[in-house]
Amino acid sequence: MSEMEAMIIPEIWQHTLETIRKEPGAVFLLGGVDTGKTWFMRYLVHQLVPEARVGIIDADVGQSTIGPPACISYAEFSEVPEDFGQIQPEKYAFIQSIAPGNSLLPSLLALQRIIRYAREKAPDYLILDTTGFIQGDLARQLKLAKIELLSPRYIVAFERGMELVHILSKIPRTSGIHIIRQPVAPAVQRRSREYRRAYRESLWREYFRHARVQEIPFENVVFRNFWLNDGEPLEPDEVANYAKQLDCQILYGENQRDGVFLLADGYPRKDVQYQLSRYGDMIHITSFRDIEDSILAFVDHAGFVLALGILIDIKLQEKKLIVKTALEDAGQIAWIEMSELTFNPYGPPA
């Protein structure tokens, strides 16, 4: 059964479509978890193309339709896709997490880059799909910030009870934004955590399907959110000395302005680390086990993802990362962003 055949179209969706069609513009989809935002976005694409060019910004970072999870992606439609899952994003930006509440600044920066790009492409309709993160002060601030960045003509609010009131009431009445309220359609289904996790795993698997293990030199790149490559490498005897004191294998270390940074294999003795930090330089230790299999992003100078990768190993002397990635040109890397997300490409399905 095709996507549209499975879709039950509530009358209110048709009204909203007609309202938007009368005056094309940017549309912000706002609603809690499982309120029908993403399916409504698909419905709009189905209805608006081919007469119009529709740009989709997928910021539904945990349950992405376009592009991999943990990324905000942009794609444009001039015809209805057979399968949304096969759509490749034109541009995407990494937010380091699958929950925007855990990475506020990367989320906003990523969204800003993508919105700028989309605005330059100037599609007839620009639709922003978001996560269902709406509860609490943080969620409100984040949604308001995103609304400000997009400056949409419409907010389609998928209302379930009163849960959106605390956000919608903060949108200035003089903003010129047309708020379209629509109750959650009965056809919308709740999806379990397991379902969501399995869907996300399938997206990662698909994304890394054509990735291969590569050596990526990092001599000339910056790690945006990790200490590696910022300071002076320690001499071998200094490394050996720390290894002895910490009773742990130390793979590598750097001297930096704010202390000594060590990469350990395993976990060192906390009490010794504390003592050393107290009477000497601040000691910061990363265990390789905590970053192994982690998902990282190779980012270009404009802040867009060149490719994501899975960290397999680090050749510290040669300054090379061993990464499973589909990256084509390591010369374009401006910076690398690490994350705490992991994906084991060889493991059994989760």
Ligand SMILES: Nc1ncnc2c1ncn2[C@@H]1O[C@H](COP(=O)(O)OP(=O)(O)OP(=O)(O)O)[C@@H](O)[C@H]1O
């Ligand atoms: N119009 C519809 N007809 C039939 N089924 C629907 C319709 N809209 C949504 N659904 C069902 O409900 C599920 C949840 O809808 P959807 O994915 O659009 O929610 P969402 O608001 O995007 O959720 P999230 O906050 O997790 O991103 C869909 O996976 C689909 O199975």
Ligand SMILES: [Mg+2]
């Ligand atoms: Mg969604």
